[in-house]
Amino acid sequence: xxxxxxxxxxxxxxxxxxxxxxxxxxxxxxxxxxxxxxxxxxxxxxxxxxxxxxxxxxxxxxxxxxxxxxxxxxxxxxxxxxxxxxxxxxxxxxxxxxxxxxxxxxxxxxxxxx
Amino acid sequence: xxxxxxxxxxxxxxxxxxxxxxxxxxxxxxxxxxxxxxxxxxxxxxxxxxxxxxxxxxxxxxxxxxxxxxxxxxxxxxxxxxxxxxxxxxxxxxxxxxxxxxxxxxxxxxxxx
Numbered sequence: 455x456x457x458x459x460x461x462x463x464x465x466x467x468x469x470x471x472x473x474x475x476x477x478x479x480x481x482x483x484x485x486x487x488x489x490x491x492x493x494x495x496x497x498x499x500x501x502x503x504x505x506x507x508x509x510x511x512x513x514x515x516x517x518x519x520x521x522x523x524x525x526x527x528x529x530x531x532x533x534x535x536x537x538x539x540x541x542x543x544x545x546x547x548x549x550x551x552x553x554x555x556x557x558x559x560x561x562x563x564x565x566x567x568x
Numbered sequence: 569x570x571x572x573x574x575x576x577x578x579x580x581x582x583x584x585x586x587x588x589x590x591x592x593x594x595x596x597x598x599x600x601x602x603x604x605x606x607x608x609x610x611x612x613x614x615x616x617x618x619x620x621x622x623x624x625x626x627x628x629x630x631x632x633x634x635x636x637x638x639x640x641x642x643x644x645x646x647x648x649x650x651x652x653x654x655x656x657x658x659x660x661x662x663x664x665x666x667x668x669x670x671x672x673x674x675x676x677x678x679x680x681x
Contacts, residue, residue: 458610487669547611554598554660555667557669562610
């Protein structure tokens with residue numbers, strides 16, 4: 455069964471450094487998402503991306519965050535200058551052309567900021 | 569705004585049925601979802617129900633939706649130790665770019681022998 459893959463599984467970064475989290479969505483999907491889960495808290499929506507542009511973003515997704523689809527297969531989340539509070543599990547998801555279709559999630563990247 | 573609530577813990581004996589409950593606030597939800605998260609793993613889509621349905625059954629899983637009360641439940645029949653995990657309820661709001669999910673806190677299901 456097709457799946458969403460995320461790399462790396464664990465990223466450790468010094469505060470203030472830039473980090474890029476990578477995702478390969480399911481190949482025929484057109485809608486892409488990032489969520490995060492701070493330890494012990496809810497899974498929170500960050501951003502949705504469709505047709506090569508951001509379609510919606512949450513309050514969390516400030517100017518330090520950006521997303522990109524650099525080629526036909528990858529979808530990345532960049533945090534420009536990481537803060538301690540960015541430590542969380544980051545999940546990528548994708549859904550197919552229907553728009554309101556189930557989102558399929560990757561296994562996540564655990565980001566630890568030191 | 570959207571808010572989704574779940575109880576935090578549920579403990580059942582192997583072979584019994586488990587019922588995990590969820591309440592949500594946004595009446596414009598289009599679909600409601602159940603995801604399962606095992607330790608160290610991602611969010612596995614279990615099942616989902618369209619908001620104009622009352623019930624959906626999928627093998628051992630039964631989803632019940634009371635739209636009037638904004639209450640969703642997941643029943644797992646013949647619960648097994650492999651069902652031990654965190655179960656997240658999520659509501660879906662259709663946006664211009666797909667759908668945005670709002671998750672509950674998750675219910676930790678513990679299955680005892």
